[in-house]
Amino acid sequence: MNSDSASALLLDEYFATGDARFLEELFRSRSEKKLKSLAERWYGDERPFARQALLGYIDDGCDRPGHRALVKALFKRAEARGDDEAMGHFLVAFDRLARRDLKKRTGWDWSTRQPTESWALEWDRAVPNRARRQGGHHASKRSKEGYFLYHPMPRFSRVTRQYLQRRAWRYFRKQSHAKTQGSAAKYGTAIRAVLALYQDEHLSRPERLIDAWGLMHALYHGSPVLLRRPKGITVADGHTLAELRPAPYCPDAWRGCRDALLDLLTTARSRTVRTFCIDRLKSEYVQELRGLPVSQLKPLLDSPHEEVQSFAVELLQAATGLELLPIKEWLALLEINNPVALPLLCTLVEKTVSPERLTLVQCIQLACSRAAPVAELGLRWAKAKRIASADDLAFLLRLTRAEAPNVRADGIDWVCQLLLLADTAKPELVRELLDARHADVRARALELLAKDARFGDNALLWTAMSESPYDDVRQALLRMLPEKEKAFDPRSLQHLWATAVLAVHRGGRARQLATNQLAERVVRKPEEADALLPILGFALRSLRAPERRTALASLSRVAFQRPALKDALSRLLPELKLVGDEVTS
Numbered sequence: 001m002n003s004d005s006a007s008a009l010l011l012d013e014y015f016a017t018g019d020a021r022f023l024e025e026l027f028r029s030r031s032e033k034k035l036k037s038l039a040e041r042w043y044g045d046e047r048p049f050a051r052q053a054l055l056g057y058i059d060d061g062c063d064r065p066g067h068r069a070l071v072k073a074l075f076k077r078a079e080a081r082g083d084d085e086a087m088g089h090f091l092v093a094f095d096r097l098a099r100r101d102l103k104k105r106t107g108w109d110w111s112t113r114q115p116t117e118s119w120a121l122e123w124d125r126a127v128p129n130r131a132r133r134q135g136g137h138h139a140s141k142r143s144k145e146g147y148f149l150y151h152p153m154p155r156f157s158r159v160t161r162q163y164l165q166r167r168a169w170r171y172f173r174k175q176s177h178a179k180t181q182g183s184a185a186k187y188g189t190a191i192r193a194v195l196a197l198y199q200d201e202h203l204s205r206p207e208r209l210i211d212a213w214g215l216m217h218a219l220y221h222g223s224p225v226l227l228r229r230p231k232g233i234t235v236a237d238g239h240t241l242a243e244l245r246p247a248p249y250c251p252d253a254w255r256g257c258r259d260a261l262l263d264l265l266t267t268a269r270s271r272t273v274r275t276f277c278i279d280r281l282k283s284e285y286v287q288e289l290r291g292l293p294v295s296q297l298k299p300l301l302d303s304p305h306e307e308v309q310s311f312a313v314e315l316l317q318a319a320t321g322l323e324l325l326p327i328k329e330w331l332a333l334l335e336i337n338n339p340v341a342l343p344l345l346c347t348l349v350e351k352t353v354s355p356e357r358l359t360l361v362q363c364i365q366l367a368c369s370r371a372a373p374v375a376e377l378g379l380r381w382a383k384a385k386r387i388a389s390a391d392d393l394a395f396l397l398r399l400t401r402a403e404a405p406n407v408r409a410d411g412i413d414w415v416c417q418l419l420l421l422a423d424t425a426k427p428e429l430v431r432e433l434l435d436a437r438h439a440d441v442r443a444r445a446l447e448l449l450a451k452d453a454r455f456g457d458n459a460l461l462w463t464a465m466s467e468s469p470y471d472d473v474r475q476a477l478l479r480m481l482p483e484k485e486k487a488f489d490p491r492s493l494q495h496l497w498a499t500a501v502l503a504v505h506r507g508g509r510a511r512q513l514a515t516n517q518l519a520e521r522v523v524r525k526p527e528e529a530d531a532l533l534p535i536l537g538f539a540l541r542s543l544r545a546p547e548r549r550t551a552l553a554s555l556s557r558v559a560f561q562r563p564a565l566k567d568a569l570s571r572l573l574p575e576l577k578l579v580g581d582e583v584t585s
Contacts, residue, residue, distance in 0.1 A: 023057060027060065033069075035070040043073075062094065066154055068154075074086075075164070088172075095202075100121040121232070195276075197269070217249050224236060274307055291318060293319065294316070294322060298329075323352065330349055333345060355381040368398060372407065376406075396411075397429060400438065408440065416445075425454070427458040430449070439470075
């Protein structure tokens with residue numbers, strides 16, 4: 001049965017019309033003859049679509065079953081044309097064709113009578129060493145040229161994979177051997193474009209790295225750590241890959257190219273290449289890196305890679321034009337997620353930027369950063385600001401959400417001191433502290449209640465505490481209210497609140513009695529509705545539906561007789577609905 005699921009007609013149509021589905025259909029094809037016939041027409045097509053599809057096809061890895069003939073035909077045409085771009089993509093793709101895995105071998109040492117373990121690189125057994133000869137009576141049959149006949153293989157053999165690696169690398173190596181002026185520079189430009197194509201996902205394991213023949217030669221050709229053998233690269237005895245240092249092929253190609261290395265550092269998709277660039281820059285361009293303008297460092301600072309960010313921060317300390325950098329850009333730099341670079345960056349920011357250039361809002365935003373060095377800097381600058389209004393004081397409560405524990409503790413201590421000193425501080429601010437998700441903030445808020453009667457004796461705060469989702473806040477309230485209930489005049493509103501809250505928590509008949517008394521007092525004294533209805537709402541919510549009926553009946557009798565009470569009910573108890581002439585929940 002033919003396993004080719006692609007349509008030759010669709011393939012031709014998609015190619016002729018420049019349809020984006022061309023590659024998808026091509027990848028499904030297994031017809032070697034059809035694919036090979038496409039090579040000349042495809043490579044010679046000058047449309048951007050054809051070029052983009054060609055590079056995308058190569059980047060797929062050149063290892064699909066039935067595609068050997070097409071890959072070889074395209075490769076030969078690119079090589080003959082001197083197509084640096086396509087050959088670079090082929091080099092990267094062929095470097096992924098090698099398939100060795102690090103395997104553990106166990107044995108027995110007869111001299112010590114102990115088991116032994118060793119590690120060795122072994123080729124993937126799914127990849128045959130060489131193309132197999134035809135079996136049966138054709139085994140000894142030769143072609144007219146005298147060669148043995150072979151079975152057509154769906155994918156490249158190990159020997160062919162190694163050959164393709166070496167031939168692709170030889171194309172670039174020969175550029176530096178040309179007896180023309182500027183051959184080294186030409187090679188350098190070409191190979192740097194290739195190095196930007198390697199990806200971390202393809203070099204994620206040590207064996208994948210040393211199997212990348214072209215990459216290892218381009219970056220570490222002269223390294224004593226590596227041994228280049230016919231069957232592949234290995235690590236020399238007594239050495240490890242951690243000892244690799246830049247030893248590139250054709251060193252002249254890497255001289256006088258500081259800006260090109262910086263560009264490669266920002267575009268490289270492989271940590272191996274990025275690390276090579278950083279090592280090369282530090283060893284060869286120390287003087288040239290001093291005093292770089294911030295605009296040239298900005299792409300490095302914006303990099304998502306930690307090693308590039310750390311290197312950029314080192315360079316930033318000696319950069320020029322720092323005093324002209326807008327605050328917005330400084331704040332953006334402080335958002336990088338790099339534990340190594342951030343302390344250096346914060347020191348530089350504090351040294352360079354005046355706190356007066358930042359608003360209180362910006363300082364608090366920094367203080368809430370997850371990175372401790374940034375949060376500490378933001379809090380120091382916030383403390384230097386003048387807290388001029390109630391809005392400023394309210395904004396400081398965002399410190400309850402600070403991620404760094406030491407910054408949050410220091411910041412809340414500062415806020416609590418300001419609340420004690422501010423005569424106009426509202427109880428609602430303390431409620432924000434009591435509702436904080438961090439236990440250390442709630443503990444400081446409870447201390448504040450004990451220190452200042454403005455907050456400790458506030459009935460609205462008691463109700464908020466009784467409905468808190470946090471056990472520590474509710475338990476603190478229950479410990480506090482019995483003393484408050486004894487201290488207040490029985491006729492005072494505070495005494496009434498304390499009694500109602502305690503009754504709810506005591507439960508039973510006391511809870512229902514307190515609820516009924518509150519409802520009756522609202523009916524008798526509608527002028528106290530604004531103060532009493534929040535208590536009543538809290539009490540009602542603690543009762544089961546049948547228990548609410550008595551209190552609701554008291555309210556419903558007068559709700560429509562006194563419009564003021566009706567309006568207060570709608571405003572202060574939104575969960576109660578006025579239906580006809582009754583109050584329901």
